[in-house]
Amino acid sequence: MTRVVLDPTSERTPAQRRRLARLATLAGQRIGLLDISKARGDLFLDRLEQRLRERGAEVSRYRKPTFTKPAPPDLRQRIAVECAAVVEALAD
């Protein structure tokens, strides 16, 4: 006999969102660097900024208030408006 149970999950079929096309070049593009406020993450991002600038990219730096919580919507919105791409670095 077939047994029937109730689905304990969110029943969410993940919305299939297409990724943005990969940037063809870094030159002239604004790249966001998001510091999540973990210790020494800034050192890593400093180096990344230097390397990106060497390749002709513009760099904007952002920082979220605490690494323990998701970035506030306003900050996410600002990054989306201002940048062509963003690097969010998790340091541990």
Next chain:
Amino acid sequence: MAASTQPLAPSLPSGLVAVVKRECPTCELVAPVLRELAGRASLVVYSQDDPSFPEGLSPRDDTDLAVSYHHRVETVPTLIRVEDGVEVGRAIGWQRDDWERLTGLTGLGAGLPDWRPGCGSRSVDPDVAPDLAVRFEAHRLAARRVEIAEREDEAEAFFARGWTDGLPVVAPTERRVLSMLAGTSRAADEIVATVPPDLVPVSVEKVAINAVMAGCKPEYLPVVLAALEAICNDEFNIHGVLATTMPVGPILIVNGPIRRRIGMNSGINVFGQGNRANATIGRALQLVVRNVGGGRPGEVDRATHGNPGKTSFCFAEDEEGSPWTPLAADFGAAPGTDAVTVFAGEGPRCIVDQLSRDPESLARTFAVNLRALHHPKLVLAFDALLAVGPEHARVFRQAGWSKERLVARLHELLQIPGRELVRGAGGIAEGLPESVADATLPKFRPGGLRVVHCGGGAGLFSAMIGGWASGAVGSEPVMREIRS
């Protein structure tokens, strides 16, 4: 598979309606009264077991109990007065006064005793009621139905679908979920919380499904619901508690009369195995986070080590034996309130002191142990929960120390010279910046040390439970009252 179609609730004819069963001596007793009523008023009789009973009244057949179930008949005989299809009153069992008041007639049942209690309705017979609930209520359950194939092992099917925490679960059938929902007065479709990390609104029904899987009894469900409300907010921050590399999870501490009513353990082996309520309430909560919120180890859960309490860490405070007010009162709950407090914590570690018989000595023992929490050179970063055992608590009771006095003394004892905390001190790189060298810093922020009373009656031990990043940057303990 689609949910079963909705059966119509049978409506009652206007006038008087009686529900009876032949098996009930009180129904036999009142059969002449019903015949008398039929002669003086409009009466329809429903029989639960024998459509020929009572003789001479052309009873309607309710052996499928549809009428009894939908009109919530719990006792037979039940006499209902219906006007324009709406119930306006009912009498239960045989009580002449009630029957006369309801019918507006006098002199009913001459020669009968004034009063006889009725019998249980077949529709509430524990062997029958769950099947009736499935027959009449399953259509209300909104969750997607999942078929387990005939040759598929049930336990394995749930592992294969990723629905378990690594232990087997109870199959969430319609029958079990409906029984679980009987544990709360809240509607099945009421939204309880929005569960991280996927931020999914979760209904009472979905919580009930996971509570069944965890092994809960229906009377535990209100605790699970309150705990879920307590963790899904910005203060407790279950998203961060889940995602952190630290070994913390939600710890549930239950206060109030519900502890005894549902048989929770606050005594011997309080943090350990063996008590169903303790073991399954915390588990149900974690299953909701996993299955509904999508919080799974190795995905958003990035714990370096985790701790065994992340399967279930739930216990009751021993209020009866405590010299102090309950933990929930520290968060504003009135005395006698059923409440659950959640604390983001790691596993418990033992504090041994078998010699201290005065409170100052014992407080010092607590302080030196608490000093080492997470790292002796780190302060103000983490909260702690101090679980004082009954034999230790006795020392404070005999000396007249309130909980506030103990906590205040611990804060005094945990003022630490900055010179001991700076980076490099003690030959240890970990520590605070050199700038604090001349300061004195407390181990805990104000309110960062909480005290609860629990454990077995023998053993001069207490326990401490380290927290996670404290306060607004991490997690605050949260108390919620438990609603039935």
